[in-house]
Amino acid sequence: MLPFLIRRLAGLVFLLLILTMLVFGLSRALPGDVAAMYVGLKAKPEQIQKARLELGLDKPVHVQYLRYMGRLLKGDLGISLRTHRPVARDLKEKLPLSLEIVLLALLISIALGLPMGVVAAFKRDTWIDSAVNMIGSAAVSLPIFFLALLLQLVFFNWLGWFPLQGRISTMMEFRDPLPAVTRFGLIDALLAGDLEYMADMAWHMFLPVVSLASIPLGLVARLSRSSLLEVMQADYIMAARASGVGETVLFFRYGLRNALSPVLSIMGLSMALMLLNTFYVEQIFNYPGIGYWALASIFSLDYPVLVAITLVLGAIYVLSNTIIDVLRRWVDPRIK
Amino acid sequence: MSVKQKEKPILEVKDLVAEFTTAAGRLRILDGIDFSLFPAEILALVGETGCGKSVTAKSIMNLLAEQVCKRRGKVMMDGVNLLDLSKKQMRSYLGRRISMIFQNPIASINPVFTLGEQIRRLVRIHMAGEITRVKSELGCTTAAAIDRLAAANLEKVGLTDVDQLMRAYAHQISGGMAQRYRIATAVLGNPDVLIADEATSALDVTVQAHILRLLKRLSAEKNTAIIFITHDLGIAAQLCQQVAVMYSGRIVEVAPTAELFKNPLHPYTRGLLKAVPQLSRKTGLEHIPGTIPDLRNPPSGCRFHPRCRQAMERCRRLRPPLVETKSHQVCCHLYDAGNKEAAWAKS
Numbered sequence: 001m002l003p004f005l006i007r008r009l010a011g012l013v014f015l016l017l018i019l020t021m022l023v024f025g026l027s028r029a030l031p032g033d034v035a036a037m038y039v040g041l042k043a044k045p046e047q048i049q050k051a052r053l054e055l056g057l058d059k060p061v062h063v064q065y066l067r068y069m070g071r072l073l074k075g076d077l078g079i080s081l082r083t084h085r086p087v088a089r090d091l092k093e094k095l096p097l098s099l100e101i102v103l104l105a106l107l108i109s110i111a112l113g114l115p116m117g118v119v120a121a122f123k124r125d126t127w128i129d130s131a132v133n134m135i136g137s138a139a140v141s142l143p144i145f146f147l148a149l150l151l152q153l154v155f156f157n158w159l160g161w162f163p164l165q166g167r168i169s170t171m172m173e174f175r176d177p178l179p180a181v182t183r184f185g186l187i188d189a190l191l192a193g194d195l196e197y198m199a200d201m202a203w204h205m206f207l208p209v210v211s212l213a214s215i216p217l218g219l220v221a222r223l224s225r226s227s228l229l230e231v232m233q234a235d236y237i238m239a240a241r242a243s244g245v246g247e248t249v250l251f252f253r254y255g256l257r258n259a260l261s262p263v264l265s266i267m268g269l270s271m272a273l274m275l276l277n278t279f280y281v282e283q284i285f286n287y288p289g290i291g292y293w294a295l296a297s298i299f300s301l302d303y304p305v306l307v308a309i310t311l312v313l314g315a316i317y318v319l320s321n322t323i324i325d326v327l328r329r330w331v332d333p334r335i336k
Numbered sequence: 337m338s339v340k341q342k343e344k345p346i347l348e349v350k351d352l353v354a355e356f357t358t359a360a361g362r363l364r365i366l367d368g369i370d371f372s373l374f375p376a377e378i379l380a381l382v383g384e385t386g387c388g389k390s391v392t393a394k395s396i397m398n399l400l401a402e403q404v405c406k407r408r409g410k411v412m413m414d415g416v417n418l419l420d421l422s423k424k425q426m427r428s429y430l431g432r433r434i435s436m437i438f439q440n441p442i443a444s445i446n447p448v449f450t451l452g453e454q455i456r457r458l459v460r461i462h463m464a465g466e467i468t469r470v471k472s473e474l475g476c477t478t479a480a481a482i483d484r485l486a487a488a489n490l491e492k493v494g495l496t497d498v499d500q501l502m503r504a505y506a507h508q509i510s511g512g513m514a515q516r517y518r519i520a521t522a523v524l525g526n527p528d529v530l531i532a533d534e535a536t537s538a539l540d541v542t543v544q545a546h547i548l549r550l551l552k553r554l555s556a557e558k559n560t561a562i563i564f565i566t567h568d569l570g571i572a573a574q575l576c577q578q579v580a581v582m583y584s585g586r587i588v589e590v591a592p593t594a595e596l597f598k599n600p601l602h603p604y605t606r607g608l609l610k611a612v613p614q615l616s617r618k619t620g621l622e623h624i625p626g627t628i629p630d631l632r633n634p635p636s637g638c639r640f641h642p643r644c645r646q647a648m649e650r651c652r653r654l655r656p657p658l659v660e661t662k663s664h665q666v667c668c669h670l671y672d673a674g675n676k677e678a679a680w681a682k683s
Binding site for chain 2: 240
């Protein structure tokens with residue numbers, strides 16, 4: 001286990017190195033003057049020149065890159081060209097907001113998707129199976145931006161059950177901010193004992209989380225169904241059945257554990273997918289997380305922010321897949 | 337034979353038909369199987385690949401999905417037709433009255449649970465009485481009693497180091513050990529009938545011999561009847577008292593082993609025996625012309641007639657009846673008493 005984790009960590013460092021080069025190189029290759037962007041549209045040429053020197057843009061690209069890497073190792077991600085705020089500070093604020101809805105969505109997609117798939121397989125070729133199949137297909141194939149808008153239309157416009165956008169109600173914003181313990185809003189609110197605040201946040205998160213969870217939920221439901229049905233054809237299931245093991249044990253214990261491995265793999269991929277989908281969802285629901293920030297930075301070519309976001313997403317992807325692989329080893333002792 | 341006729345068969349299969357619904361239409365894989373199995377008897381079920389040996393076993397055990405395989409006929413055990421039982425009712429028979437081991441022992445063990453976990457579950461299912469007995473005898477906990485019984489069952493099939501073995505997974509043991517383990521799990525409920533479906537075909541020859549000896553010992557010690565499915569006539573000769581030869585979904589000949597090898601009656605059996613290499617024989621190997629029939633469109637009458645050198649006109653039209661001779665049961669028009677052509681053809 002330990003050599004495996006060390007290998008993964010080394011892989012992660014290597015990946016991040018490649019990512020910094022790629023994104024850094026791309027940001028310089030794109031048209032547009034970074035210095036001009038930094039000082040704004042109305043700046044005079046000498047101001048732009050001054051900014052260029054200040055940002056070190058007069059140096060060759062590889063020197064700029066090495067400088068950037070040197071600062072990165074100290075945890076300094078640079079200054080946002082758009083807001084002139086330190087990128088690291090913004091990241092610390094916005095990342096937990098997105099992670100919170102992504103993790104909630106992941107949790108929901110497993111908590112609902114897995115039982116759906118398992119029940120569909122158990123009740124194969126019944127109306128339950130067809131229903132799960134239909135929900136699964138719809139969940140996977142509905143484009144997330146369309147689903148998000150649809151949810152707003154139904155649950156805000158028509159029913160009025162959920163808010164249109166934002167992270168908390170306007171009234172709540174005037175309260176004292178919560179102490180940032182975990183930086184996950186729901187948990188911090190719970191720790192502070194502020195249930196009203198927590199409920200308000202959960203209420204706002206509901207539609208974004210449902211939008212994010214949709215595709216993983218469909219994937220998990222469909223994959224767990226098909227994986228389980230395939231496993232139930234295996235020799236060891238027939239052998240156990242021939243020895244007098246009951247169907248319930250065969251299915252929910254002997255079969256399910258064997259079927260989990262591919263489901264876990266798809267969850268790792270879902271994690272990456274959902275992080276990307278925060279770009280749409282946070283835009284549509286005006287939710288101030290990393291996706292919202294990323295889009296704004298893309299449009300203004302705010303490359304320090306883009307590099308930082310790319311690195312963070314890459315790291316999260318590798319880490320979540322490492323966790324998944326550890327889980328898969330635990331589920332299936334054959335995986336070396 | 338003479339002893340057997342006095343005894344009551346433990347398992348009686350009568351006119352067992354299995355039809356598969358496939359994309360190619362309905363296939364009659366089993367076309368009326370008849371045989372009886374007596375206590376402690378080892379019966380070989382031999383035949384080429386695709387003749388329906390495995391389907392016979394799985395039909396008896398009700399292991400095939402009902403949507404795919406429709407079964408008719410009788411599989412009698414203590415006056416109960418197993419084919420009438422639901423899967424749930426059948427479960428009280430599986431492992432306890434009738435059990436089965438398979439060709440690939442490692443694939444027959446759940447890869448993600450330890451061997452110990454799996455055999456302990458079977459001990460809990462089948463040995464409730466023994467668990468209480470061991471508990472009261474040794475004054476130990478239920479878990480300890482289960483552990484003890486599991487270990488004892490593994491030792492009975494010749495496995496050593498059982499404590500370590502119980503912590504192992506299927507991929508960590510050899511094929512021979514896996515088949516011993518599978519036998520231990522299959523017979524721990526003391527079944528009257530054990531079906532071994534090509535149980536030694538995937539093993540090395542030396543391991544094969546060990547497993548055969550183990551099966552023979554089990555059968556003698558516990559009075560277990562064994563249906564030994566194989567395509568290897570040599571193994572059938574070594575292990576079994578009776579041999580049933582299958583061809584294309586039918587049993588064409590049943591006889592005591594020595595009798596069958598000495599004096600095969602059915603043309604298919606004769607062909608099969610001539611196709612086995614033997615060191616003592618000077619002449620070359622013979623083969624049976626043609627290939628096994630296409631089940632989508634099986635031959636009329638006797639399913640063997642297109643490949644039979646002695647085929648007669650009636651073989652094309654009529655399904656041969658089961659004829660009982662002194663020591664054989666044979667399904668061939670050559671031995672049909674009412675058949676006048678038969679006299680000259682017998683030779």
